[in-house]
Amino acid sequence: MPAVVEPVVQLSQSDIIGIGGAVATVVVGIISWVVSAYFAKKQTPNEELSYRMSVTPLMNTKLFKDGDKLEIKYKGVEIDQLVYLELDIINTGNIVINKPPMTVESSADATYIIPAYLDDVPAGYSRLWDIEQEDGETCRIVADHINPGQVIKARFLMDAMPKQEPDFACPAPGLRVRRITNIQVSPIGVKLLAAFYPSLANVVRALT
Numbered sequence: 001m002p003a004v005v006e007p008v009v010q011l012s013q014s015d016i017i018g019i020g021g022a023v024a025t026v027v028v029g030i031i032s033w034v035v036s037a038y039f040a041k042k043q044t045p046n047e048e049l050s051y052r053m054s055v056t057p058l059m060n061t062k063l064f065k066d067g068d069k070l071e072i073k074y075k076g077v078e079i080d081q082l083v084y085l086e087l088d089i090i091n092t093g094n095i096v097i098n099k100p101p102m103t104v105e106s107s108a109d110a111t112y113i114i115p116a117y118l119d120d121v122p123a124g125y126s127r128l129w130d131i132e133q134e135d136g137e138t139c140r141i142v143a144d145h146i147n148p149g150q151v152i153k154a155r156f157l158m159d160a161m162p163k164q165e166p167d168f169a170c171p172a173p174g175l176r177v178r179r180i181t182n183i184q185v186s187p188i189g190v191k192l193l194a195a196f197y198p199s200l201a202n203v204v205r206a207l208t
Contacts, residue, residue, distance in 0.1 A: 045095050046093040046094045047095055047097060048092045048176040049089060049090070049093075049178075050177075050180045051089045051090065051177070052088050052180050053085070053086065053165060053166065053168065053179070054086045055084070055085050056084045057081065057083050057084075057161050059072075074114055074157055077114055077159075079114070079158075080159045081159060081160045083158035083159070083162075084156075084157065084158075085155070085166065086154075087141070087156070088151055088153050089151065089168075090149075090150070090152075091149060093148060093176075094148050095148065096145050096147055096148070097175065098144070098145045100146065100172055100175065101171060102140065102143070102168070102169070103134065103138055103169050103170075104138070104139050104141065104166050105137055105139075105167045105169070106138075106158065107167075108163070108164055110136075111137065111158050111159060112158060112159040113133075113136075113138070113157075113158055113166065114133065114139075114157045114159070115131040115139050115156055116131075116155040116157050118130070118152065118154055120153050122150070128144040129141075129152055130142040131156070141154050
């Protein structure tokens with residue numbers, strides 16, 4: 001049986017140059033489209049707040065023989081248990097958010113939320129940012145404004161471990177609010193973000 005001879009495709013130098021040019025054109029086109037889409041999105045106003053929250057018990061009264069007799073007070077308020085609530089609020093949009101109506105509430109199980117302090121307040125913002133108690137279960141986070149990339153680190157105490165996580169809300173027209181988890185980005189990733197999206201890089205640095 002005669003051997004099967006596979007056809008050999010031979011490309012001339014002009015063919016190779018032509019194919020290479022076509023591939024390069026496609027690649028450049030894709031890169032141009034990605035860059036154009038990126039800058040178009042960046043220039044489109046995006047009003048967005050993101051937040052992350054954690055609730056941690058600071059003391060286990062069961063470790064004490066007479067734990068039921070232990071009295072804990074903070075600023076004159078008696079606390080049954082000592083629970084720490086951390087709330088980080090981040091402007092992940094690309095425009096300034098002015099006077100957002102932010103609240104954190106635990107009305108689901110009537111657990112008290114007590115304002116404690118703001119952590120890592122930027123220079124000059126001690127009079128612009130604050131936390132206030134609205135009632136036993138609700139606190140306001142007051143901010144004159146939040147610039148893109150800025151983070152408000154609000155800290156609270158609760159008088160008991162809540163059955164479910166408190167609710168964060170900011171009902172402002174056109175504002176998107178979303179919950180995020182802990183951010184883990186490598187140092188190289190942070191450098192790349194800093195080159196293309198500085199405000200987001202600042203957020204990552206603040207939250208890692």
